[in-house]
Amino acid sequence: xxxxxxxxxxxxxxxxxxxxxxxxxxxxxxxxxxxxxxxxxxxxxxxxxxxxxxxxxxxxxxxxxxxxxxxxxxxxxxxxxxxxxxxxxxxxxxxxxxxxxxxxxxxxxxxxxxxxxxxxxxxxxxxxxxxxxxxxxxxxxxxxxxxxxxxxxxxxxxxxxxxxxxxxxxxxxxxxxxxxxxxxxxxxxxx
Numbered sequence: 635x636x637x638x639x640x641x642x643x644x645x646x647x648x649x650x651x652x653x654x655x656x657x658x659x660x661x662x663x664x665x666x667x668x669x670x671x672x673x674x675x676x677x678x679x680x681x682x683x684x685x686x687x688x689x690x691x692x693x694x695x696x697x698x699x700x701x702x703x704x705x706x707x708x709x710x711x712x713x714x715x716x717x718x719x720x721x722x723x724x725x726x727x728x729x730x731x732x733x734x735x736x737x738x739x740x741x742x743x744x745x746x747x748x749x750x751x752x753x754x755x756x757x758x759x760x761x762x763x764x765x766x767x768x769x770x771x772x773x774x775x776x777x778x779x780x781x782x783x784x785x786x787x788x789x790x791x792x793x794x795x796x797x798x799x800x801x802x803x804x805x806x807x808x809x810x811x812x813x814x815x816x817x818x819x820x821x822x823x824x825x
Contacts, residue, residue, distance in 0.1 A: 640673065641677060652688050659680065666680070669702035679701060682718070686700075686701065690726060690732075690733050692734070696733055699737055700733055701722075703737065708748045708753075724758070725761065728762055730766055731761060731762055740757075740761075742778070742779050743778040743782070746778075746783060750786055751812075756813045757778075760813075806820065
């Protein structure tokens with residue numbers, strides 16, 4: 635009963651602050667629940683979702699999908715939803731990415747980026763650079779996923795190639811050296 639009252643209060647509060655109908659907000663809350671958010675987590679995240687949706691002029695459902703995907707993939711707390719929304723807004727402001735393109739890309743790369751020890755900020759920045767270079771959202775997500783998968787668990791042929799070039803694979807492990815160093819090391823190899 636307390637959670638239902640809290641959800642109703644959150645719905646009214648968000649509806650009074652933003653230009654969304656109570657139906658759009660309640661649909662967003664349902665999507666958060668379907669993503670595994672508890673009532674408390676939904677109350678913590680709904681304002682951030684509405685703010686991001688309004689600030690980007692994007693659909694509430696797409697915004698909630700991106701926000702929940704990112705929070706879950708990076709094993710974050712719903713309390714960090716405002717930070718996630720700020721990262722996404724920043725990525726869109728500094729690139730060709732739209733909310734939908736971010737959503738598509740994160741669906742492919744979010745989990746493995748977190749597994750590789752890459753921060754949400756670094757992931758969004760890499761996606762921004764790739765988008766500005768003209769890559770499509772699905773290509774961004776699958777390319778990053780494939781590169782990270784190969785770096786985290788290189789097959790025998792890839793290990794032999796790198797060893798043949800005198801490259802220590804630990805220098806390409808983002809958990810060991812950090813994502814920026816991996817990018818620098820890869821650029822040296824490729825150039």
